[in-house]
Amino acid sequence: MNAIVRQAGAPAATDSVTGPAPVIGLAVGRGTGPELATVFERVLAALTEGHPGGVELVRSDRLYHSYVSLRGEGDPAEIQGLTARDAEHYEEFCRSLAARGATAVFRTAINAQSLYLVRRRLRAVKVDLLREEGTSLLLVRDQAQGFYTGENEHAPGRLTRTLTFSQELTEAVIEHALGRARREWPDGRIDRIVMAYKFHLLDGAFDRWVAAAAERLGVPIEVYQPDTVNRNLIAHGLPERTLLIAGNEWADIMHVVLLDRFGSGRQENRCTENVCLDRGVAGLVEYQTVHGSADDLAGRDLVNPVATVRAAALVAERHVGVAGAVERVETALAELERDGVATADLGGRHSTTEVAYALLARLARTPALARNA
Template sequence: MKIAVLPGDGIGPEVTREAVRVLGALALPGMTLFEGDVGGIAYKRHGHPLPLETLTMAREADAVLFGAVGDPDCDALDRHLRPEQAILGLRKELGLFANLRPAKVFVGLEHLSPLRPEVAATMDLLIVRELTGDVYFGEKGVRAALDGSREGWDLMSYSETEVRRIAQVAFRAARGKDCRVCSVDKANVLETGQVWRDTVKDAAGSHPDIELSHMYVDNAAMQIISHPGQFGVILTGNLFGDILSDLASAAVGSIGLLASASMGDRPTRESVGQGLFGLYEPIHGSAPDIAGMGKANPMATILSAAMMLRHSFGLEAEAARIEGAVERALADGIRGGDLGGAHGTEAIGAAVLERL
């Protein structure tokens, strides 16, 4: 298992270090880690946020463990040289078309959610979002309207091939989430939505063990907040997935616990499982205001490492061990400042290791 570790900027190196310690404690045979520069630190050292040597390392790896990018010192640079362009470049160059974002309220933290505790306690879902199509990547422009005013336009489109590809990822992921997939679209008013729904239905024929349902996006937004326990995996497009994943994340109560994966269609080597290549990262940013202080919560990055073991390497038992260790640490009161606690980065990492 060749894993490229890209710590990045701000708190990225601190939280990534703890995730690497957890991976090392598992003593997995054949696991090799390589570290590279990315983001603001890469610009300062190499003159570009995504140097060729880092991109080459990522291409040659079976998975990427990513920290965070963002450096106030680089805010005045030309846009293509800013740290944030590194993650966009990696998504493009590595063909990462599927974003997986779990949203789970851990036992004992229900009070941190804006939802009622009894509702928050039922949230344990995974949003699978198509990442490279839809209106974000369609043709767009500005033209003159009939009355002479400016009119912006954006083309939303999905091909059957694109939909079928992301649907397969959702069905595969659902086997770890009670085999339930809810496909979210707007087929009642959008032709794109109708193609999406028809294609998902057709793709489901190859997965008879998966329970498939469909929901319009406006209803899905309401249901995530009112009855989140009904969802296992939510499958949706780029635009709707962008909105719904942030909605679900806010309902959890802290971004310090939220992992994510961006996956491509390049399989990992057969010798390490049947998973897809993925880039795994916490959803929080680089938090430069606390960088170097040892205050950051590394649990989201540790949980991202667990996602990597599950989805890229097929190591379900090892992934579950890490997640269980995090859950036990939280239950024992091990919490960072984002959760109202006083434990620092290394202390949280040590607590997870002890329970692992």
Template sequence: MKIAVLPGDGIGPEVTREAVRVIEALHLPGLEMADAPVGGAAYKQHGHPLPAATLDLARGSDAILFGAVGDPDCDSLERALRPEQAILGLRRELTLFANLRPARMFAGLEDASGLKPEIARAIDLVIVRELNGDVYFGEKGMRTTADGRREGYDVMSYAEDEVRRIAHVAFRAAQGRAKRVCSVDKANVLETSQLWRDVVIETAREYPDVALEHMYVDNAAMQLVRNPGQFDVVVTGNLFGDILSDQASMCVGSIGMLASASLGERQTAFGTFGLYEPIHGSAPDIAGKGLANPMATILSAAMLLRHSLGLEGQAARIEAAVGRALADGIRGGDLGGQHGTAEIGDAVLARL
């Protein structure tokens, strides 16, 4: 088993280090982990945010553990060389089209949520976000109109096969949960969303045991804070999924608590090849200070073990250790606590 470890920028190396410590503590036979630079760190070393050697390491691995990318020093670079292009490039080059973002309220964290405790306590959902289409990958640019005004444009589009494959992921995920899928779109305004809705309905016929409902994205955003317990699996496009998953993270207390898995169709000897990362950014304002909460990265490592290495038991052990640490009052600054990055890692290891 081989894991490519890509720590990235800012707090990425700090939180990734703690996740690696947790994986190492499991003493898995035959496991290899290899590091490589990515993002701003890679640009400063090699002149590109996703060097060929890093991409080769990722391709040759069973899974990728990813930290975070983003460096203010690189903000003035042309878009193709900015750190964020590394994660977009990995998704594109490795055909990682399905992003799974679980949001679950851990016992004892209700007070960290902006929602009433009785509402927050019911949160247990997964957002399935399509990653390879939408405005993020559509034609884009700047132009001048006939009357001399500057105009920016980004093309939103989806082909039916792109929608169908992400719908299958959502329906299969629901079969292992509460058998409910909510497809989020804006079909009352966007033709792209109308196609999305039509294809999801067609795909649903193959899953008669799963209940399907549809919701416009503006209503979905409202319902996430009004009654998040109504959701089981939410499937949506790249742009809407990006926004809603960040909103869901604050419903459970902090963006520092949400893990994610980006999966494709490639199968390894152990499971599905994927990239695993916390959904938070590089947080350059606290980088190097040992203040970042590594729990989202540790939970991402658990998802890696489950989906790419087929190690459900070990994944569940890590999640239980995180839950017990939280129940015992171990919290980072993002949750109103005073525990540092290494302290949180130590606490999870002790309970593992």
């Protein structure tokens, strides 16, 4: 096994011939997090077996709260304090990874309020490419501003949530989305660029910012209310290539609908990536399962590991340099589906461990391709 697991703050692993091992972060939340972290470690180790210098997997030394675990921690003020401490710790963990040259971290589900405090500070966007029969939708979710990133102030019988939008951050999100679209479609053709935000609530400032960015960047950008985007999607569908930049208030709710629309499978089987735009962590990508912490399944060996397995494959291929890792994993998952090896949520009768070991056995029978340079 070539993956070296260390706690955050431990000395870096170095090979005298190949130099420092690639550093990958691992952050674990409560609920089913510890079980899925084990799956991630094992699959990453299998995929990177034989990689020169190995892989250094740096695990955060804190087990972060889920929403369910927080509910038993006392009154709102105590919960707010724990939320803030989790956010501060995870932010510092991400910054420490970036300082060591890490480009990826896998995180299991944690409490959303802590998570979005970090996403605001690290200026994160979530990227998801959906495809069906020649049509591609690149969905870029603005996680750095808006309602999700607000902070709460408590008073007896009242809660005030304060949030911020800024022109500078809006332009940064647009520029990243355009850059990502040009990577996905190297010939440069983007048929339509749409932004879905509740801009009518922002006194005309937001759509003016977008218009200024569109003029500066030399691209047409259409800004719509989310309900208009929904209506147009139903009535007209999408052109072949659409870049959709969306406020998280709409995109989070609509994600499962878009997955269904594009025949992209169930949320429980998908992972996604979050890209940090803050200069201090630029280049760090956080991978996560789309599903939540599933606290009701914690410790029962019943959680679906497919999304975690896919995240391990993406990390191995994109960040360690293991060519063909995603294809190997997808082939193995297809074999498991064919053979009926699945957890109960997918209609199967197998445990998390049984699914993971069945997949590892199939990976062991398929040779790894040559590593990327």
